[in-house]
Amino acid sequence: MNSNFKKLTKHRKLLLLGLVVVLVVVLIAATSQKVKIIDKTNSLMRSSSKRYANRTLDRINQIVVHHSATIGQTAEDYARYHVLSHQWPGIGYHFVIEKTGAVILCNPLTAISYGVEGHNTPSIHICLSGNFMKEKPTPKQLKSLSKLIAHLRRQVPQHLGVFGHQDYGQTSCPGHYLAQHLHQFQNA
Ligand SMILES: [Zn+2]
Known part of the structure; x- marks a missing residue:
């Protein structure tokens, strides 16, 4: 017993x-x-007079991936450049993924920010920091991109295709070292 x-x-x-x-x-x-998102929508430089137009989430059906084409710069630098040099309302990207893999939210998904002229209304613009004509994205950046795409696909009702900026015009953006990875996200 x-x-x-x-x-x-x-x-x-x-x-x-x-x-x-x-x-x-x-x-x-x-x-x-789960992707960790750092919200910088209120801290990045913005135009004092201009605002991006708004959309509802059901208008969104694609992700357009960019590179910064710079080495050693961050979301703060792109925001300053887009506001001061381009005279845009704010940074053109919705997200920046830094070298460390940190995911920065730059604009709310409802903002029609500027990434590809004529294709902004349905697009979420994601920029990876780096010049991927000359260097490779870090494994942490690619992992964060993968997690972010999965996260965004849960946020919006339409299926999100994934494209490179170069699919829409004469540009080398996002650079071949990054572009070669994008096909794996198309239907994942
Ligand atoms: Zn681009």
Whole structure:
């Protein structure tokens, strides 16, 4: 009787331990799939007089991927450049993915910001920092891009195609070292 009881409690302990392990694994898997987004919509430079037009989320059906074509610059630099040199209402991208893999939200998805003339209304513009004619995107940037695309596909009702800027015009953007990765996101 006594030994049976001991066996049972040992059994239960093992079962409990097993459950805890499964729970931890599931939690780790869930959090590693989740993208961490740093919201800089209120801190990046904006025009004092101009505002981007707005859209509803059901108008969006594609992601256009860009590179910054610069080395060592960040979302703050692109915002300044777009506002001061281009005289745009704000940074043209919705997201910037820095070298570290950090995902920066630059404009709300409802803003029709400027990335590709004539194709902005249905587009979410994502820029990876770097010049991918000359260098490769970091593995962390590609991982963040993959997670961000999956996240965005859960946010908007229409299926999001994934394109490079060069699919819409005479530009080398986003650079062949990044462009060669984009096909894997098309239907993923
Ligand atoms: Zn571009």
